[in-house]
Amino acid sequence: MKVAILTSPNQWFIPYAKELESKIPNAKLYFSHKDLKESYGIVFILSYHQLIEQEFLDLHEYNLVIHASALPKGKGWSPLFWQVLEGKDSIVFTLFRADAKADNGAIYLQETLHLSGLELYEELRDKQAKMCQKLCLEFLEKFPTLSPKAQSGEESFYPKRSPKDSELDIAKSLESQFNLLRIVSNEEFPAFFIKEGKKFVLKIYVCDSADSAGGGGNNLEILCLELEDYVVLSDLEKKEVLQWRNHPEVAKNLYNQKEISLAEHFAFIESLRQNPQKQYFLLRFCGVGLGSINFGKKSSEEVEFGFFGNPNLSLSGIGRVLEQVSLVFAFDILGARQLTLEVFALNKQVINLHKKFGFQISKEKEVKGEKVLEMCKDNTRILPLRHCGVE
Incomplete structure (x- = not known):
């Protein structure tokens, strides 16, 4: 059955829509319902902000919407945020069939998202998106055995937030x-x-206390950090990252040690928009760029990562911060079960850093005549008995 994913352009959900597209064989992502010229078996309408005509709904067999409330309660706008504001820590998500009325169709699936009560906007959005992905994939897995049920009970509505x-x-x-x-x-x-x-x-951020290593006065003790995707950086920020990457102290530890031109750098960043398997981030501390972190999904469970620090800074502890942020993002945001990396065997300092965070050497190989170590770390919170394939 042909599957389409429909979401609005230029908004927060797009990276998650692309990720969902990559998980569904032969699925296609659209940013306007008017672009769907042919009939689809299933259309997932997710975070879409345009009015849809009945003739569009009639063209497709299943038009499915996900709403963050226990319908028919909580119809309308921004239901997740309104419920958080009300102090709720359990939010029901409903996957239902769209009809002519808003948030009114028959229900196929409902699942509950449990919150800690400390999540801020970005984390709430991430959890919302991951729940939407989960419900879509669950629907496809159980289709066509699911039996829809009509909405019942007293309905309520949330107004639009401004x-x-x-x-x-x-x-x-x-x-x-x-x-x-x-x-x-x-x-x-x-x-x-x-x-x-x-x-x-x-402006509100999460700040985690971190013990400084070695007691030096230049160590970073309070980590108020920001990750910003390469694709949304300003041209000036992109040029700054390129200067770091081309610095001899950084380039010597990369496979490609040639100097990258500005045109190549900008073209690479633009290509990331079309590649949901790769993500590159600039890491900042109080507005100061600490370094770059990148992730690549090798499978649904395994993520490969790498990073380099800003070579123009003399602060100690930057590598440790980059490593900590990488672990949190890979395991808690990307949901990886295993994190892997590759490092030149001569780079003893970085190898020892990885070992301090629990990475193990899984194998060795040769790249361009240089000995390279492959290292990995399992998410032991999920897989306590797994050991990265190390004998």
Whole structure:
């Protein structure tokens, strides 16, 4: 059966839509329903913000939507965020068949997302997207044995949120307004308050304390970090990353040690938009670029990664920070069960760093006449008995 995925252009869900497309054989991703000129067996309509005519629905056999509420309760706009604001930590997601009325069709699947109560906007979005992917794949796995059921019970509606809904009340405590802070976007609709006629904007981040190694005064002790995808960097930021990459101290530890031109660098970054299997990030600390981290999905369970630090910084501990962030992103965001890397055998400092974080040497090989070690680390929280294939 032919499958289409429909999502809106230029918005947060696109990387997840591309990832879902890669997981469904022969699926095709669209950014406008008007581009679907032929009939599809299944159309997953995910985070799509245009009005869809009935004639479009009639053209396809199954038009499926996912809504973050226990329908018929919570119809309308931004149901996940409204429920977080209400203090809920269990959010029901509903996969249903679209009809002429909003959020009204027969229900095929419902699953509950459990929250810790500490997730901020980006993590909430990630969990929302992963649940949408899961429901789509579950529907395909169980299709056509699923039996839809009509919505029943009392319905309710959420209104559309706007930037003004991010306003804080300075007469109230942060504790009482923490759930509001969780659902603001630092870039699109940040938290703010008004004092004496002036507007003040607040941005919220997670800051984790980290013990500094060696007791040196230049070690990073408080990690308030940002990861920014290469594809959204400004031209100036892209040029900065290229300067790091071409620095002799960085290039000597890469397979391709030739100097990369600006045109090649920009073309590579543009190609990442079409490659859901690879992700490259700039890591910042308080606005200062610490280095670059990249991930490549070798399979649904195995992720390969690499990184290099900003060679213009003299701070100690940067490698440790890059490694920690890589582990968290690979295991907790990408859901990897095994993380792998390759390193030149002569690069003893980096090899020892990886070993401190639990990586094991799994095999050796030769690349361009140089001895290379393959190292790996399992997500022991998931696979406590697995040992990277090491005998």
